[in-house]
């Protein structure tokens with residue numbers, strides 16, 4: 001399958017990432033089905049897509065009528081078979097649990113058309129193991145998007161051991177169609193982006209723990225000293241402390257001790273201080 005044949009996309013999971021992915025697909029002229037188990041999560045996703053499109057419209061980044069056209073291209077459903085039955089591309093963005101992803105791909109294998117590319121937006125889990133759950137592993141690939149999806153220019157394409165050349169080519173074409181730059185990485189724990197991202201974040205959190213400087217000053221160091229758009233602690237609050245802890249725990253098991261999670265991060269997650277989404281992380285919102 002090459003990109004011109006992608007007309008319909010199914011996005012599984014309507015959280016922050018699923019909503020953003022659905023939005024950029026619809027804005028690129030594709031028909032999109034978003035599926036989530038919870039109807040209220042679907043409503044929230046449509047609301048956030050509308051707001052994001054409004055922002056882009058008010059800044060002149062999309063033309064008049066583009067917002068309505070993108071919203072009209074999106075349908076929501078709680079029915080997996082309905083969502084994926086006509087899809088040329090499925091992008092899974094369910095919570096970062098390997099068991100859940102594997103179960104989802106098993107279902108997809110039964111329900112999605114034989115030609116469909118089956119992509120996972122996982123930020124660190126093994127795409128090779130996910131591909132092992134289906135009878136067409138060559139069609140499985142990682143398409144790793146970044147938050148906020150409508151703004152961030154990168155898609156990290158993760159090639160599982162089984163991914164075939166045609167699927168990699170399709171992934172590259174899809175990224176271009178969505179207006180993103182792509183990089184291709186092997187399926188190693190944390191890929192390129194998460195591995196580097198959590199390494200910096202974990203060191204910053206250890207510095208907070210040992211009182212080197214305040215979160216504000218550590219973030220300012222990286223923003224002004226290194227021109228990062230956000231400091232590592234602000235970014236941890238944006239991504240979610242729970243998400244970053246899960247990635248660190250996975251890398252600790254797979255790669256080794258340099259990825260041991262700082263105790264402060266684990267305590268914050270236990271206390272429900274997950275970042276922006278709960279109103280408090282390293283900062284209060």
Ligand code: CAA
Nearest residue numbers: 052055056059123145146147148150151194229230235239
């Ligand atoms: N939809 C549409 N537009 C949006 C938006 C959204 N959801 N969020 C921000 N924008 C736009 C703003 O309107 C603004 O547009 P202009 O430049 O035209 O004014 C622009 O993006 C910048 O936004 P702000 O002025 O509000 O704030 P900012 O300049 O601080 O930028 C930011 C915000 C884009 C988030 C920037 O701080 C940034 O790039 N931060 C780093 C984000 C990052 O590293 N993300 C990756 C996280 S890791 C990940 O996602 C992967 C994973 O697996 C966990």
